[in-house]
Amino acid sequence: MGITTNCGLSGSGTFPSAWNDGGGQLDMKKGKRQASHLGGAMDPEFDSLTAALRQMHDSIANEPVPNDFLDLLDQIDAKISATKKFS
Amino acid sequence: MEPQAKTVKQDASDDFRSQMVALIPSLRAFARGLCGNRELADDLAQEAMMRAWAAHESFTPGTNFRAWMFMILRNQFYTTMRKNSRMTSWDPEAAERLLVEAPPQQHHIHMTDVEKALKKLPAEQREILMLVGAGGASYEEAAEITGCAIGTVKSRLARGRVALAALINGPDEAVLKKPSASKRVRDEMSKHPDPTPSI
Numbered sequence: 434m435g436i437t438t439n440c441g442l443s444g445s446g447t448f449p450s451a452w453n454d455g456g457g458q459l460d461m462k463k464g465k466r467q468a469s470h471l472g473g474a475m476d477p478e479f480d481s482l483t484a485a486l487r488q489m490h491d492s493i494a495n496e497p498v499p500n501d502f503l504d505l506l507d508q509i510d511a512k513i514s515a516t517k518k519f520s
Numbered sequence: 521m522e523p524q525a526k527t528v529k530q531d532a533s534d535d536f537r538s539q540m541v542a543l544i545p546s547l548r549a550f551a552r553g554l555c556g557n558r559e560l561a562d563d564l565a566q567e568a569m570m571r572a573w574a575a576h577e578s579f580t581p582g583t584n585f586r587a588w589m590f591m592i593l594r595n596q597f598y599t600t601m602r603k604n605s606r607m608t609s610w611d612p613e614a615a616e617r618l619l620v621e622a623p624p625q626q627h628h629i630h631m632t633d634v635e636k637a638l639k640k641l642p643a644e645q646r647e648i649l650m651l652v653g654a655g656g657a658s659y660e661e662a663a664e665i666t667g668c669a670i671g672t673v674k675s676r677l678a679r680g681r682v683a684l685a686a687l688i689n690g691p692d693e694a695v696l697k698k699p700s701a702s703k704r705v706r707d708e709m710s711k712h713p714d715p716t717p718s719i
Contacts, residue, residue: 482685483653485629490654492631493552494545502544505566506537509573513533 536576539585540569546586546655547593553650554597556639564600568593590665594647601643629688637687645680652677 547568551561572579572592579588638646647666651657652673657665662673 481629482681485631485634486649486654487656488631489553489634490549490650493549496548498544499562501562501566505569506541509537513537
C-alpha cells in the first residue's frame with residue numbers, strides 16, 4: 434500500500450513508504466526486514482539525493498536485527514507472561 | 521481488576537510489543553542517521569524501546585505509534601549527545617574544508633558519500649533529512665516528532681538538502697555565497713508549497 438507525499442523538494446509522487454505501517458515485514462527468524470518501498474512506483478522526478486538517502490535507510494533497515502534486540506524483546510515477553518500468570 | 525479488563529490490558533501489551541518489533545528496522549535506521557555510529561545507534565534504539573515499554577500504558581491506542589516511538593528515540597539522542605562526546609556534532613570548520621576542496625561533480629550519488637556528508641550537518645537538519653528524505657515521513661509527522669512547525673521542517677529540509685548536495689558534489693557559487701544560497705533554499709521550498717500528503 435502506498436502513501437502519497439511530498440517526499441523531497443524536487444518532486445512528489447506515490448511510493449510505498451517505509452513510514453507506512455502497511456509496508457515492510459520484519460522476519461525475526463532471518464532477522465531481516467524487507468524494505469517496503471523498493472518495488473514501488475518511483476517518482477519520475479525522484480532526485481538522486483533522495484534516492485541515496487532512501488538507499489541508506491533501506492540498507493540499514495534490511496540488516497539482520499542484532500541479538501541484543503531479541504534479548505530485549507525476550508525480557509519484554511517475560512514481563513508480559515508474568516502479567517498474564519498473575520492475572 | 522475485573523478479568524475482562526485484565527484481558528484487554530494484556531491484548532494491549534501484546535499489540536504494543538508487536539508494533540515495536542515491526543518498528544525496529546526503522547528505529548535503527550533513524551538512530552544511525554542521527555548519530556552516525558552503528559553501536560551507539562543500536563544502543564539508542566534499544567534505550568528508546570525500553571523507555572517506550574516502561575511508558576506503554578501512557579500511549580493512547582489509535583494515535584501515531586511510530587511518531588511516538590521516534591519522538592522517544594530523538595529525545596534519547598539529544599540527551600545522550602549532551603553527555604557523550606563521541607556523538608557526531610556539527611563541525612563548521614570541517615564542513616568549510618569540504619566545501620572548499622570541491623570534488624568533481626558526479627551525477628550519481630554514492631550512499632557512503634551521503635553517510636559521510638550527513639555527519640557534517642547540524643543535527644536539526646540531519647534528523648529532518650532522515651525522517652522525510654530517507655524514511656518518507658510526511659512534513660506533519662516530522663513536525664510532530666521534532667516539535668517544530670511544518671514551515672520549520674520544510675526550511676530545515678531545504679537547507680539540509682542544499683548543504684548535503686554541496687558537501688557531496690562540491691561547492692558552487694549558489695552554495696558558497698550566502699545570499700544565493702538563501703535564494704536557492706527559497707526556490708527549493710517554493711516548488712512544494714503544499715505539504716499535505718494524501719494517503
